[in-house]
Ligand SMILES: NC(=O)c1ccc[n+]([C@@H]2O[C@H](COP(=O)([O-])OP(=O)(O)OC[C@H]3O[C@@H](n4cnc5c(N)ncnc54)[C@H](O)[C@@H]3O)[C@@H](O)[C@H]2O)c1
């Protein structure tokens with residue numbers, strides 16, 4: 587565990603009923619003249635863009651929309667969006683979308699300069715300086731990107747995804763409006779919800795875990811374990827969906843103060859080479875990595891049990907029983923939500939195993955957080971278990 591720790595947060599977070607309305611006031615108070623709105627066509631197609639658009643229009647300011655962004659974009663696709671943004675300019679960015687849109691907006695907020703672009707930040711992320719403030723509105727629950735200092739992009743020439751981390755990318759304002767996730771398609775709600783579960787459990791069992799991150803990680807794990815099924819299965823379960831939105835935010839805060847571990851590390855090559863959605867590749871690796879880590883994290887998993895298992899079904903007595911319950915509950919959640927658990931479904935050939943091990947082992951930024959050391963042989967066994 588770390589002995590020194592800190593928690594960096596957005597300037598203001600607005601949550602609850604009609605949270606979106608706060609945008610109007612933020613723009614007026616900051617005397618904003620021109621807004622760049624970032625989104626993608628999926629959000630527009632789902633009719634979700636109307637609410638933030640109305641809130642911006644109510645402030646009586648000039649605005650334009652940038653929406654040409656694929657899901658899980660490459661750094662080149664993000665740079666293209668930013669180049670357009672640099673031509674048009676703005677006093678503030680309002681971004682409405684999942685992790686893909688929010689990460690693009692976060693990068694744009696530090697890249698109103700010709701001195702460097704996204705490509706340079708892949709190698710030297712620390713050079714980025716904040717240029718424009720950002721308001722982030724998540725539509726998935728979720729990556730927690732609305733609160734982390736990270737932006738993740740694909741690097742096609744290396745067939746991997748890379749996380750760019752810089753505190754200057756932390757949002758200025760966050761809007762958690764449950765209307766944004768009300769009609770989230772089940773498949774997306776499931777994968778992004780399990781991503782948030784991974785953030786919570788990985789951060790709680792990370793070498794970087796500390797009292798600040800633990801508070802948010804444990805609470806997030808509890809909320810997700812007890813709400814994810816209802817939030818995904820029941821269209822009307824607004825209470826469960828709201829809890830998922832808050833939990834994803836808490837799990838993002840936990841990332842900011844702690845860090846994810848081998849699940850996310852080994853997942854990056856699966857997104858980079860085979861374009862498996864981030865939440866899906868994490869869901870696939872969650873249980874195998876937890877089994878691998880169990881001997882050294884069982885006390886921590888027992889804390890999750892104490893917090894998340896409801897009194898009426900609490901029968902575990904030993905630490906081993908408690909940690910087994912947590913892992914099997916996560917397994918049941920992934921199975922119930924019908925998230926693929928085998929790379930066969932993505933036509934990944936066994937011949938790629940060597941490449942996967944090599945690419946996975948390069949993710950040392952996160953592997954160093956794993957409480958049990960991961961050797962190349964361990965990574966091979968974990969990948970093999972999902973082949
Ligand atoms: N910055 C971080 O801290 C962080 C953390 C984890 C993941 N990520 C990154 O975030 C990206 C994934 O983000 P994501 O999982 O939120 O999905 P996403 O942003 O890629 O969106 C996936 C698809 O869902 C659609 N969609 C999103 N919300 C919707 C809604 N409410 N209704 C209907 N359709 C909707 C989008 O249009 C898109 O087509 C990946 O690139 C991942 O690496 C970032």
Ligand SMILES: [Zn+2]
Pocket residue numbers: 729781782784785850864868
């Ligand atoms: Zn994630």
